[in-house]
Amino acid sequence: MFINFTILYTDILKLENEKANLQNEIASLQNQINIYEQTELKVHSSELIKQNEILQETVKDLKTENASLKEKIMLLDNQIDILERAVGRGEYNKETIRVLEMKDNPASKEFSLRENRLQGLATENQDLKTKLKELYQILENHPTITLELTEDNDSEKETIRVFPIQSYLNLEEENKQLIDQVADKEKRMTRLKEVWKAKAQEYREAVYSLLGYKVEFLENGRVRLTSMYSEQDDHSLVFTSDEDNLGTMQLVDGGNTEYIKSLDNLIKYWVVERGSIPCFLSSLTMDLIGKTALGPIGREMDMTSGRISGLGGNQEFPTLE
Structure with missing residues (x-):
């Protein structure tokens, strides 16, 4: 087999030339890339510097605006305080605000x-x-x-x-x-007077229903009590305030002397010895219930007419005026 070294040598030279050309082209491209990168870097850096300057200017403007807004807020707070005080005093702008009120107030x-x-x-x-x-x-x-x-x-x-x-x-x-x-x-x-009369009547009805005694307020702070179980109209008890007006009551009289004498034992036991008028009244009520034929029913009281019907006929109960 015959090999033509001349042709091979020629081909090698061509390849080496192409290699050199390619290396030159690569170097040129690399150089261009370096130049481009440097140029782009400078441009990008310049743009960043400009953006930084713009941002710094914006920050400066915002700080100035913030300071201005703070001053406005202080002024508005002062104005609000003034307006609140004015409103508290009832002041208003007659041109812009219309106050509605009753004509006849x-x-x-x-x-x-x-x-x-x-x-x-x-x-x-x-x-x-x-x-x-x-x-x-x-x-x-x-x-x-x-x-x-x-x-x-x-x-x-x-x-x-x-x-x-x-x-x-x-x-x-x-x-x-x-x-x-x-x-x-x-x-x-x-x-x-009407309200007091109604309340007083209501009070007397409650006392009569709950405690069984008709209450009559007399002169000089005296009070007459008549039990609903009394056999006669004059079987009543008269109490008066103590000398110092401390709210305590004293038994001083009755409507019937014989009736008061019949209560000597109760008076001595409860009032004199124990000083308890409530117990005396309760004991008297129980004693009267035992003596009456009506038992626990007693006498009914018509608060509208002021009369008590039942034992001993009708008893007058004057209404409050």
Whole structure:
């Protein structure tokens, strides 16, 4: 086999040339890459620097705006404090706020009365000044004139009316107001009496139903008790407050002397020896129940008519007025 070394050598040279060309091309490309990377890095660095400067400027602006907003917040807080105090005092802007209120309310009435009173006093004061000035002029012109507060046309002395009409009107208005106040207080007093009467009647009914005694309040702080099981109307007990008015009661009298004597043992045992009026009343109730034929029923009490029916006929129970 024959090998042509010339051709091979030629091919080797060609390959080496191609290799050199490729290496040069690679070096050129690498150089271009380096140049590109350096250029891009510079451009990117420049952009980052610019962005950093922009961000720093933005931060500076935000800090300035933040400081400005803090100042505005302080101003608004002060304004809110001022407005809250104004609202607390009842102040408002009449141009933008409309206050609704009842046309006929107590505050408006009081304000109207005071305003009318003030106007009346001002008018009265002016009338008095005018009248006083007239009197001084008359006295200066007629020093011998005697002034009298009279309207008698037959008087030989010169008469001068020194009481202004406005003073009379003011007094008349004041009198009318006082009359209205008295009427209002009388109306309130009547209502209170009605309420008190109803409550007192309710109280007496409760005492009669629960404790079995009719309660009558007498003069000088005395109280008369009559049991629903009493056989006669005058079988009652009278109590009074102690001397020091400490709320304790003392048995002082009764409606019937013989009836009181019949209770000597109970009085001695419970009141004198033990000082317990409640126990005395309870014991008396039990004793009366045992003596009556009606037993525990006792006598019914009609609180509307104020009478007790049952034992001993009808007993009058005066209602509270």
